[in-house]
Amino acid sequence: MSRPATTILFLSTARLARVDVASDGRVLASSVRARDEDSLRASVQVLLQAGGKPGKRTRIVAETLWTQVLSLPNASVDGLGAEELGRALAYELEPSSGLPAADAAVGHVALAQTDGALRHVWATQVSLGERDELARLVVSHGSRLDWLAHPAGLLAPEPGPRIEVWSNATLCDEPARGVQVIAAAAGRRTWEREVAAWLLRAPQAPVQLRASAELAELLASDTRVTRDPSLESEETLVAALANLAAAQDSPRFPRIEAARRARLSFGPALFGLAATAMIVGLSVWDLRTLERDARDLEAQVARVEAAAAKAQGLRREQRELSTALAQREPDLAARRSRIERAETLLAAQSERSSRLLEALGAHANPEIVLLELATQPGGATRIAGLAARAPAIEAFATALAPDMTTLGLLCEPASVQRRTGVDSGEAREFSLVVRPVTTAELAQRTSPR
Amino acid sequence: MSLSVRERWMIAAAVPFVVLAFHVSVLREPLDQRLATAEATLATRGPVTDFGPVREVEALRARVAALEAGDADVEQRKRKLLAAWSAPRERAQTIGRVTELLRVQGVRVERSGNVELESAPFDPALSQLTRDLAEFGGSAPAAWRFEARTTFLQLAGALEQLRALEAFALVVSLDLKRRRDGALDAVLVLWI
Numbered sequence: 276m277s278r279p280a281t282t283i284l285f286l287s288t289a290r291l292a293r294v295d296v297a298s299d300g301r302v303l304a305s306s307v308r309a310r311d312e313d314s315l316r317a318s319v320q321v322l323l324q325a326g327g328k329p330g331k332r333t334r335i336v337a338e339t340l341w342t343q344v345l346s347l348p349n350a351s352v353d354g355l356g357a358e359e360l361g362r363a364l365a366y367e368l369e370p371s372s373g374l375p376a377a378d379a380a381v382g383h384v385a386l387a388q389t390d391g392a393l394r395h396v397w398a399t400q401v402s403l404g405e406r407d408e409l410a411r412l413v414v415s416h417g418s419r420l421d422w423l424a425h426p427a428g429l430l431a432p433e434p435g436p437r438i439e440v441w442s443n444a445t446l447c448d449e450p451a452r453g454v455q456v457i458a459a460a461a462g463r464r465t466w467e468r469e470v471a472a473w474l475l476r477a478p479q480a481p482v483q484l485r486a487s488a489e490l491a492e493l494l495a496s497d498t499r500v501t502r503d504p505s506l507e508s509e510e511t512l513v514a515a516l517a518n519l520a521a522a523q524d525s526p527r528f529p530r531i532e533a534a535r536r537a538r539l540s541f542g543p544a545l546f547g548l549a550a551t552a553m554i555v556g557l558s559v560w561d562l563r564t565l566e567r568d569a570r571d572l573e574a575q576v577a578r579v580e581a582a583a584a585k586a587q588g589l590r591r592e593q594r595e596l597s598t599a600l601a602q603r604e605p606d607l608a609a610r611r612s613r614i615e616r617a618e619t620l621l622a623a624q625s626e627r628s629s630r631l632l633e634a635l636g637a638h639a640n641p642e643i644v645l646l647e648l649a650t651q652p653g654g655a656t657r658i659a660g661l662a663a664r665a666p667a668i669e670a671f672a673t674a675l676a677p678d679m680t681t682l683g684l685l686c687e688p689a690s691v692q693r694r695t696g697v698d699s700g701e702a703r704e705f706s707l708v709v710r711p712v713t714t715a716e717l718a719q720r721t722s723p724r
Numbered sequence: 725m726s727l728s729v730r731e732r733w734m735i736a737a738a739v740p741f742v743v744l745a746f747h748v749s750v751l752r753e754p755l756d757q758r759l760a761t762a763e764a765t766l767a768t769r770g771p772v773t774d775f776g777p778v779r780e781v782e783a784l785r786a787r788v789a790a791l792e793a794g795d796a797d798v799e800q801r802k803r804k805l806l807a808a809w810s811a812p813r814e815r816a817q818t819i820g821r822v823t824e825l826l827r828v829q830g831v832r833v834e835r836s837g838n839v840e841l842e843s844a845p846f847d848p849a850l851s852q853l854t855r856d857l858a859e860f861g862g863s864a865p866a867a868w869r870f871e872a873r874t875t876f877l878q879l880a881g882a883l884e885q886l887r888a889l890e891a892f893a894l895v896v897s898l899d900l901k902r903r904r905d906g907a908l909d910a911v912l913v914l915w916i
Binding site for chain 1: 729730731732733735736737739740743744747751752755756758759762763765766769777778780781784785787788791794795797798801802805808846847848849850852853856857859860876877879880883884886887894895896897898899900901902
């Protein structure tokens with residue numbers, strides 16, 4: 276069996292029906308059953324699971340939808356597009372349906388009749404959540420939700436004055452005056468009054484009443500009203516639904532499209548995703564910036580701490596070096612001084628005797644005879660001799676003095692004595708003392724004058 | 725369960741705020757903590773202007789290097805000085821060499837022998853020399869007395885040669901006395 280083109284689901288308060296229709300209008304399958312489930316979703320689920328795979332498109336006719344005819348001033352609806360008009364109607368419907376305008380999906384159709392400055396619009400309403408849920412349910416069964424509608428006015432076998440009573444709405448229709456929908460629970464006093472008012476204005480012609488026998492009793496006083504029980508027949512209901520499933524023309528009843536619902540349902544998700552993505556992006560950027568700043572700052576801290584540690588190390592080294600130098604430098608100076616003193620003494624002493632003899636030899640003259648040379652306590656050397664005459668002694672001492680100075684010795688003035696004896700003539704005995712220069716004398720010599 | 729459009733919008737608006745709150749309270753918190761810690765450390769440290777006494781330390785290091793060099797120089801000079809100082813076991817050989825040198829120069833050694841170190845009248849500064857050398861690790865010298873007959877020129881030549889002797893022989897005392905025949909009686913005391 277080929278797949279149906281359209282599946283139409285009918286949900287009244289008491290019955291459920293499903294009709295699968297081929298593209299040429301043939302009924303491929305149908306079923307009618309009593310309604311056991313209260314919720315619209317559960318009932319739709321039952322119908323979708325009851326037959327085979329539903330058609331490519333699914334239409335739902337549900338009695339529990341809110342439907343109403345509204346009369347609006349021309350001025351307020353002129354120039355409005357279908358979508359804007361739908362939003363305006365949602366606000367108008369909110370007090371009576373109790374469904375918040377922001378959460379309402381509205382299908383509407385303008386009625387032909389006018390009433391001066393008022394325009395009449397027939398609207399059907401369902402919550403966006405329920406509509407989307409039904410759409411997802413239909414999609415989960417491999418079909419696509421085409422539209423949702425209230426059954427009022429959809430299943431009429433032929434045009435003519437008629438009253439259709441549904442659980443929450445009653446449709447009153449006659450070709451001359453058009454459609455009126457009484458949005459009141461059937462059987463209430465308000466409902467009864469408004470139906471009676473409509474009947475008063477209705478022409479004197481038979482009026483078909485589709486209602487339960489109990490409700491029909493309430494209107495039995497009007498002789499024009501005849502109860503039409505045809506829709507209670509399964510064949511009639513299936514035929515009416517098949518016609519509705521095959522209908523391609525522009526709607527003469529309000530229907531709630533599914534396509535708009537799907538588009539709207541993506542809005543919050545897209546917004547949420549975009550905003551979250553933006554926040555995540557900003558978060559990543561912020562974290563990276565903070566991480567970089569923290570790294571830079573920590574590197575700066577490390578440099579500062581390293582510099583401080585280095586400075587501390589330098590100060591410690593300075594203390595240690597200063598202490599070590601304070602101990603070692605005087606010690607080195609003392610050792611160096613002792614070494615230099617030893618070297619100087621050794622050098623001086625090693626050459627003193629030979630240089631002394633060398634100097635004595637160099638300055639010897641025929642008028643001087645050296646008799647004795649004696650080392651005295653304290654390192655002095657006494658030089659004794661004879662001179663032919665006194666000036667020769669002076670000359671000898673004067674000549675000797677510079678050489679002694681270079682040896683670190685001092686030549687003290689000579690003591691001279693006339694030689695006693697018969698043959699001594701002018702001869703003089705003399706003695707010179709050559710002694711080491713004292714430290715005080717050395718300092719006196721080197722001090723600035 | 726189906727959500728209304730209003731509820732969806734509320735959730736869509738709430739999710740970014742939740743993410744933002746997570747960012748601020750969980751992700752950002754440790755980084756903020758790190759930044760605060762680093763800033764506090766820097767504030768405590770203050771700007772680093774004192775990098776330590778670099779120049780002073782460099783000058784001190786130079787002084788230490790000079791000290792080491794001076795120390796090495798002193799040690800080298802000390803070793804050299806001590807090397808010139810005869811060890812006790814070398815003294816007999818040095819005495820022999822001095823005696824031979826005197827003989828070669830014509831100085832006739834009549835007597836020689838060991839004497840007390842302090843017996844000869846010498847420059848007191850030499851006492852300091854012995855103390856210094858002892859402190860450097862050298863041994864105390866021995867005093868050796870030579871009595872000889874010579875001439876002035878022979879003795880001068882001998883003393884000159886003695887200076888060039890490659891052994892420690894230091895003349896600390898020299899006494900000469902001319903004899904009637906013109907020769908000289910010489911008394912030499914050497915530290916060996």
